[in-house]
Amino acid sequence: MAPSNAPFGLPVVPARPAATTLVLRDGAAGLEVLMVRRSLQASFMPGAYVFPGGAVDAADALAAPLCDEPAAALAARIGRVAQVGEQALAFAVGGLRECFEECGLWLGAASAGAADWPALRARLHGGEPLQGLAAAAGLRLHTSVLQPFSHWVTPLGLPKRFDTLFFVALAPPGQVPEVDAGETTTLAWVNPAQALDDRRRGEFPMEFATVSTVRQLLPFGSAAALLAHAAGLSSLPPLHPRLTLGADGRPSGVLLPGQPGYDDLWGDG
Numbered sequence: 001m002a003p004s005n006a007p008f009g010l011p012v013v014p015a016r017p018a019a020t021t022l023v024l025r026d027g028a029a030g031l032e033v034l035m036v037r038r039s040l041q042a043s044f045m046p047g048a049y050v051f052p053g054g055a056v057d058a059a060d061a062l063a064a065p066l067c068d069e070p071a072a073a074l075a076a077r078i079g080r081v082a083q084v085g086e087q088a089l090a091f092a093v094g095g096l097r098e099c100f101e102e103c104g105l106w107l108g109a110a111s112a113g114a115a116d117w118p119a120l121r122a123r124l125h126g127g128e129p130l131q132g133l134a135a136a137a138g139l140r141l142h143t144s145v146l147q148p149f150s151h152w153v154t155p156l157g158l159p160k161r162f163d164t165l166f167f168v169a170l171a172p173p174g175q176v177p178e179v180d181a182g183e184t185t186t187l188a189w190v191n192p193a194q195a196l197d198d199r200r201r202g203e204f205p206m207e208f209a210t211v212s213t214v215r216q217l218l219p220f221g222s223a224a225a226l227l228a229h230a231a232g233l234s235s236l237p238p239l240h241p242r243l244t245l246g247a248d249g250r251p252s253g254v255l256l257p258g259q260p261g262y263d264d265l266w267g268d269g
Contacts, residue, residue, distance in 0.1 A: 012156060012157075013158075013160070013161050014161065015154055015161040015162055015163040016055050016056070016161065016162050016163065017055070017087065017090065017091065017094070017162070017163050017164075017165075018053060018054060018055045018056055018094070018162040018163065018164040018165075019056055019091045019095035019098060019164065019165050019167065020050075020051045020052065020053025020054075020095065020098070020164055020165070020166045020167070021051060021053060021095045021096075021098070021107070021166075021167045021168070022034075022051050022149065022166065022167065022168045022169070022213070023051075023105060023107070023170075023171050023177075024168060024169065024171060024223035024227070025170070025171040025223055026222050026223050026224075029191045029194070030191060030221045030222065031191065031192065031217060031220050031221060031222055031223055031225075031226060032190060032191055033051070033190060033214075033217060034051070034103060034105075034171065034187060034188075034189055034190075035049045035050065035051060035187065035195070036049070036050060036051075036052055036102055036103055036179060036184040036186065036187045037049050037184060037185055037186040037187070037188075038050055038183060039182065039183055039184065039185050048205050048206055048207050048210065049188070049195075049206050049210065050206075050207070051166070051210070051213070052101075052102040052103045052105075052184075053095065053098045053164065054094070054098040054102070054183075055094070056090050056094035057097070057129075059129045060091075060094040060097060060130070061089055061090035061093075062129075062131065063089070063093045063129075063130065063131035063134075063141055064089055065131075066131045066134045066135060066139075066140060067089070067092075067093070067141045067142075068108070068141065068143060068144050071086070074092055074143055075088050075089070078091065078146070078148050078165075081148055081233055081234065081235060081236050082151050082165050082238075083151070083235075083236065083237055083238065084165060089143075091165045092143040092146050093130065093143065095165070095167045096130065096143065096146070097124070097130040099169075100120075100121060100124060100130070101121070101124055101125065101180065102179075102180055102183060102184050103177040103178065103180075103184070103187055104117060104118070104176075104177055104178045104180075105171065105172055105175050106120075106139065106172060106175065107142055107145050107146070107169050107172055108144070108169075108172060109139070109142070109172050109175065110173075111173075111174065112172075112174025112175050112176075114139065115137045115138075116137075117175070120133050120137060125182075145169045145170065146167040146168075146169050147167060147169070147231050148165055148166070148167055148230065148233065148236050149166045149167060149168045149213075149216075149226075149230045149233075149236075150166040150213055150216065150236065151164070151166065151236050151237065151238040151239060152209045152238065152241070153238050153239065153241075153268070155240070155241045155242050155243045155254065155267060156242070156243070156266060156267055156268050157243045157251060157266070158243070158251070163238065164209075166213060168226055168227060168230045169227075170227065171223075190204075192215070192217040192218050193218060195214055196211070196215065196218075208241070208254050209241070212256075239256065239257065240257065240267055240268055241254045241255065241256055241267075242254070242255050242262055242265040242266065242267035243265065243266075243267075244261070244265065
């Protein structure tokens with residue numbers, strides 16, 4: 001069992017539910033995933049390349065009537081696998097909303113011209129709930145295109161913590177992603193191996209969980225192969241990394257379950 005005493009000076013904050021989506025397509029070199037670079041002024045992971053995502057909102061749990069699958073089916077398909085139960089609806093809708101907010105893609109839409117995407121996105125940025133926009137435009141929230149892929153919980157001891165469900169989904173045909181010029185400043189379709197090589201050269205900054213997730217993509221040569229893998233997952237327990245501490249008592253690194261020293265560290269996993 002991990003030590004129960006928190007390291008001196010480290011905050012204890014609850015992990016807020018969050019959803020992230022890996023948007024996939026096939027490129028010339030094989031599988032590609034869409035990544036966005038966070039603004040240097042962002043309060044969380046400034047300047048890092050990430051997948052579109054963010055915190056789940058309370059309104060996300062109210063969108064069941066606009067989804068293309070029943071809440072019970074979501075709970076069975078996503079909630080059971082990812083161990084989030086009835087919160088599956090909120091996680092899935094949050095993933096769709098954050099993707100549209102950060103890169104302008106309405107996942108699952110059959111046609112690029114199904115709606116005035118820039119106008120809808122501007123209204124979302126103005127504070128309107130996603131389900132209201134969908135209802136007004138005659139659109140569905142296509143939770144069925146999301147497959148849970150991984151589940152991470154930010155280590156104890158950090159000032160911002162998230163319980164994040166990572167989804168994978170196919171890029172909607174004909175839609176062109178665009179940054180929001182606020183939270184995100186750059187976007188790129190990247191091959192996983194190339195992204196890791198660029199990071200090693202200091203040209204593509206990514207944080208720990210993002211790097212680990214990109215590494216998970218390496219065995220898959222196509223979007224179809226990755227989606228089939230994700231659809232076949234029967235259990236996706238959350239990963240609880242733990243912080244290592246330097247001589248000054250401040251965070252100096254991260255360990256995952258199974259790594260030497262993990263069980264000796266303070267943590268909740």
